Amino acid sequence: MDHKRIEWLFFVVFVLINLYLGIEIWRSPVRLNDATTKTNANIRTEMQGDGIELPRNISDKIDAGYYLATKEANYLSDKVGTLTAMNAEYAKGNSTLTATPKMTVTLGKTPSEIVARLNKFKNVSANVAYGHQFTYEANLSGDDTYAFVQTSTYGRIYDDNAVLTFTVRSGRLVMYTQTYIGPVRPVRELQSTISGWHAVSTMYTDQELANNSKIVALKLGYSKMTVVRGSVILLPSWLVWVENKETKNITLKRVNAFNGQILQANTTYSVEKN
């Protein structure tokens, strides 16, 4: 009887050991995907614990992008004369064109009506130079301002030198300011970029996401990296709009989509040939 009891004990103990070893193998580092998922899950939990809210569906799929380049030039300076429907002037100091309509432009009452009318307005060459190359960006717009960002075949450009901002009051166009970075072209071949989730988790681990904040939008676009030999170099970046839940202030942060580093203020290198 004792022998049988011991045998049962052995059986139960070894079944438990097998269960433990099985779980250990299942959690084995050989299964790289599981490790990644586990890390992602941990970071998500930690972020929740810190009161950081994320959009519902942040993709963990890698994307692709180019290094782009454009020549530094005053592209808008000789466009002032073509804007026959506007009173326009160009300031060389900040490379900005400012224009007010010669006749009243009524845009509508609701924001969607206004955006639709502005889309038509900007596509007329007498109104806006290079207007077809600009796309509405709600995340950069305010109550009275409607921002359009310069868009290339490679993607949207998010830079102070590539934006068209309309000021609208009481449903009427007051004025607009415009900058234009120039036509862009790839410098090197297409390369893979990190995923949106990778960018957000990098920001969190680098302490770039404050407690009690909320990510309101996440987009892949091009940001200026540097100026080299008179060429502006742009690179794909994850643009993360972060809202402070207490003050409701929104900050735009950027993550280099090639190497995951946080992009600080643009740096200019001088490598002119001697």
Place this chain on the structure above:
Amino acid sequence: MKFKKDYGDLLLHIATTAAILLSILLWIFIMTSDQRFNRINQPTAVKTSTRTSRSLYDLYAPTSLYGFKDGRLRQLYDERHNLSLEFINEFKTVKLSLPRVISTNSLAYQRRLNDSRLLQLAFPDQLTFTTFDKKLVMRSGYREFNRIFLSASNKILYFGNDKTNIIYKMNISGVNFSKLRQYAANANSQVPIRFVRFKDGYSVYYQNAVREKVYSYLVIHQADSYFVSRLLGTASVSSKVNKDNQTTYSLNYYNRLRVPSRETNDRNYVYVHYQKNSVLSPTQVLRDSVYYVHRVGLNEQDMHFFDADGSNITYTNYIEGIPVFIDDRNVQLKTNFLTDSVRVQFNSTNFQIPIPFDGRTETLPPTQTVVETLMNRGISRDSIQKIIVGFILQNDNSHANLINLVPTYFVKVYGQWRTLASWKNWNMTYGSNAQKEAN
């Protein structure tokens, strides 16, 4: 009743024995798992991956693509679409099955190379099937490939091994290579070539002179402390300066990092990790070397597998599909798995910002001229293992961190890569010794 009792006892005996045997098997499996062993023996909690760590698929990507147009075999390259990346993004999702050998004949292999219906994706050197999927276990001599033949079907892939002339057929599912075929058909660079066999397989032979672009980059070099921290950690690290002004950092008896002297422009580091005696299979060497690539912490954006020589695996940056040599014979990173240690040699140059192409080009002679030059220098044709076009990294005098990538021929002979110019100045006495060793 007695029968039932005996039957129950027997079942208990069998179940207990099975549970004990299963425990032993699971225990053996865990203790012989390399990854687990490495993790257990890791002396310091060093972060192995960087924020740019790339997957095994990205590191072991095909680097050249070939196809036919107007009845001629051509090397295809497209500036707008990265053909290799397009392939890898699909290949990652492929449900692979066990490959079947369909030919071992050299004539059949050559026919396949010249089949105008196929696209060819060439890897820089042989890889094993189990590198991508551990379940694809093949018998000895039938485990490696370095070329994929892509037909019009999305259900079949053909794999080829240049060295052995073996062609494998693999049934696949869940992928669509239509985009890749479309991009390849419209590739903006379609240079006519032919394949010529050397000792290690088929090399690209340019029948006419080719003009290649010179590219420039702004580069950065991580500080010594970065590599010390990544490879040895931050606690209990000791340092010792030797007579060449090189500093060796050590962590216990098992980890050493030799950093170059600050007084020179040398950027070459050597890390050695001593471990238990082990002999690794080719797949283990390929897979384990990825761990060290990540651990060193270089920028992996352009880094790919370059060459495999037994226990030596090398990786380097590929710019526009062309491998970069940091000097006239070395590439960015080399892992060497010895029986009692792993040695990692690497150069700290990270490509940071590409400079727009300024129109500079280099004209390279036809490949036949290279072969003739080598033969005139006393190197027999049978000794030539591979001939490729690579970039040699040259500093630009106008700026400290500006480098130029100048295209030139690189040739592998006696297990060594060198530029054609370097082989021209090669020491015959040393060479004859190297030849003997190689043979």
